[in-house]
Amino acid sequence: MIQFGPAHVIYILEAVRWTVVLSLVAFAGGAVLGLLLALARVSRSILLRAFSAAYIQTVQGTPLLILLFLAYFGLSLLGYRLAPLVAAGLALTLYVGAFLGEIWRGCIQAVPRTQWEASDCLGLNRFQQYAYIILPQAIRIATPPTVGFMVQVVKNTSLASVIGFVELTRAGQIVNNSTFQPLMVFILVAALYFAICYPLSVASRALERKLNVAR
Amino acid sequence: MAYKFNFSFLADRWPAFLEGAWLTVQLTVTSIALGFLVGTICAVLRVYGNGLTRRIVGAYVEIIRNTPLLVQMFIVYFGIASLGVKLSAEVSAVIALVINAGAYTTEIMRAGIESISKTQLEAADCLGLSRFDTIVHVVLLPAMERVYPALSSQFVLLMLASSVTSQISAEELTAVANVIQSDTYRSFEVYLIVAALYISLSFVYRFLFTLTGMILFVRRRKLGTAL
Amino acid sequence: MKTLKFLVLAAVAGWTLQAMPAQADLLSDIKAAKKIRISTDLTISPYGKVDDKMQxxxxxxxxxxxxxxxxxxxxxxxxxxxxxxxxxxxxxxxxITISSLAITPARAEVVDFSVPYADQLSVIAGPKGINAKSIDDLEGKKVAVTRSTTQDSDLTARAKKSQIVRYEDDATLSLAIASGQADLFGTAFAQIATINAKNPSRELEAKFTLQTFLLGIGVRKGEPELLAWLNSWVKENLRNGKLGAIHKTFHGIDLAPETVKAGFN
Known part of the structure; x- marks a missing residue:
């Protein structure tokens, strides 16, 4: 009989690095895609708006588990063999991008119309309007919900176990099925997620407060 | 080597998929309704309550939002059972989902309530509205209107996340899919069907949320102005 | 009903996809690479697990x-x-996959199985006080299983009048038994000892045997050379007793006679 011991705790602790790496990849890729999607959503071209809206609706309705499965196994079937980290990065980027795109669209639109009009009057072109006037203001509005969503992403990286990553949740499952002490294992796992996510939440709220004061 | 897609198992199994999807709908609709109620009450307590209730609600929101739903589900299902009260998997699943949805709703509604200008409250005071009427009519409905997109997104996410209830033996869509997959080994086919079903469900949910929004927020529709 | 069934069938019939590039035979590839990649699920103790050093x-x-x-x-x-x-x-x-795959006809349409290399003695277990001698005694009772296992499909097919409650993995099943969410459960014989060791107060015992499932090594379709090599390797190691010894070490019981027999066919 295997007892739950220090080796198991270390194993679970080590798995945290995959949770962190996957979260970072998800955020980096998702931020780039999300920005493009947000801009497409508020673009003047009806085609871009329709396409980005359809993309966001579809991806937001698809379970992340299935995106991960299709990116790793599905593409492989079509002849594109991606390394696990690349496949996970791809799926997470597609997923996070869809959510950030929608969140950021709201933030861009929350910048008062008068700001657009004023920058029009100054003769700024579309790029300059975004770069100097709109985005700096939108980013301030966007920070709290973005960080809030990241907390959910951190927890969702657990689904990457489907393509072989032994991250925090999967490590917990493996230890659990060898030691049969689920409550102890899962409380440890929950505590570790809390340790990663809580600072993010606190930061999110601190930023929110700061922004309210600035207004 | 060519992989041959073969969906012939659907001939026998499609009722099982539909049953699973139906349970997903039942679990999530109940949890969304109750979760919204819990969350709204907590949000009001969080903003207008005294120091103690604020702190309790704050702790509730932080603990739930920063830990995985799976663990919350385990604690409700097994924790309560070891106290001697046996709840069915479905009831436990709903309780855990309500606790989870409630925490997210609290946070979203709180942001909405805080965005209501003070002048609105002062105006309500002048009109002689009671505290309760002020909160319901002057604060909550406009607050909800402002955060409605965030709220409906969160509820669609909850629908997708409800797949973890399969772990405590609720026979919802994901659970059904896992069984069929293991019987037939047709993983690709099963995943594609499940993806299509979840996407369809999420479109239906979004449509219903938009419809509800149009009914609830008549003012906006009539005037055609953004807030 | 019938029309719908027909439509579903018609819509999906014969949809194929040219997918994997043509490959040389996998056995030669493995030998050339000097490496074999075997997939195993490490959460189905005692078939796959981690030891106390996390290996x-x-x-x-x-x-x-x-x-x-x-x-x-x-x-x-x-x-x-x-x-x-x-x-x-x-x-x-x-x-290849060595991960307690039970050989069934439906599955054999999708992957090839080697001859049986091991087996799983499937039983209904429960606490001492409860009486159950056959599937009929399970009528109207709650029976817990691990989802997608052979016990699950077997009971779903045969014990139609019982309420089958499915948990995601063995550890969750064990917790369900320990916390009293369920009394009777279908499991591999070897599991009873594991669950008992964690929850001695439940005094679990095997009530009756459901069936012995034969386990095969899974191979992708269209690899006759590899399959032939695996078959002869399995047979040889059934005959010389090495597979039986491994089974005994981890499961505490001998291989079933029908498994051992496969080595002499």
Missing amino acids: PSGSDVEIGKLLAKDLGVELELVATTASTRIPNLQTGKAD
């Missing part, structure tokens, strides 16, 4: 080690979850 262990893992040694190649274990054992195989991310 992969269990009967399937030991069998994989022995197989790699006899083939003269290095072993690479591919971590998998229960639901991705087969996709890993189909997409060439693993060469």
